[in-house]
Amino acid sequence: MTVGIRPYESGDWGDIARIHDAARIDELRGAGLLEAFLTLADTYENEGLFDDQVWVAEYEGRVAGFIAGRVGAEGGEITWIYVDPALYRRGIGRALVEHFLARAGGPVELEVLDGNAARDFYESLGFVRTATTTGKLAGNETFAATGHTLVWTPAQP
Template identity: 75%
Template sequence: MAGAKHAGNGGLRMTITVRPYESRDWDDIRRIHDAARLDELRGAGLLEAYLDLEATYENEGLFDDDVWVAELDGRVAGFLAGSPGEITWAYVDPALYRRGVGRALVQHVLDRATGPVELEVLDGNAARAFYEAVGFEWEATTTGKLAGNEAFPATGHTLVWRPATKD
């Protein structure tokens, strides 16, 4: 199990723990994805492209790489999937936004990175500001088919985090 992090919330201490995904987490990550994906698509003006996790996880390869789950005070609050050099999925329960859950998940990956880490964020997605705040930088903007629902065109931004160089 990964180390616990503490986040403040108006004087309350909350414990965030990041651990590997287990099959018992499926219902929680499905609920989290389905709610947060609506926010993601709303910001990009693509609500009509919404598909739930059940409809997309296989084609989009959710379990092709590592999947990590964040628990906030023992409750599944978010998840992230990816490889050492790429974050492919990252979702936080909308009821728990701005409580350190996303930061704990991303930091978990960055702490293990041996080189650059890349991700894509839809144009209009508020998560871009979060990623830039934790050190990701814009690399490129592309327009193509929306991952998970290729019937829709979408614009995405590639962001890259690079480890600090040692002098």
């Protein structure tokens, strides 16, 4: 099956909220922070989901994931990426990241929680850990978390 990527439309809200909420539980469980869970509806405004560009992935005729962030000629930052847990390991996350990287004219940064299995996935795409920090958990600042900054740098011609 082919994964299609397109810009977010307001009618996608229910799908991305469902996907975020299910996948965020996996993300937080891996980091030992399950009690910090908040829904997308509770966090999207404070975390600026729609401050930058948002794309959705479609797979088998339905929304299967989404990615958001700042991207431009100088590079960018992936601020959100979630895939429906029922559709893990079908190339959806890879298609989303590759779509984003193809639009970046320079390095792309993202942060991943310590213990999140997605770190191996990002590293398989060429992202390299450049820093590890501990601070307030984005989206639920009452919790402390450790995160890794990963950076992808385009190949030089």
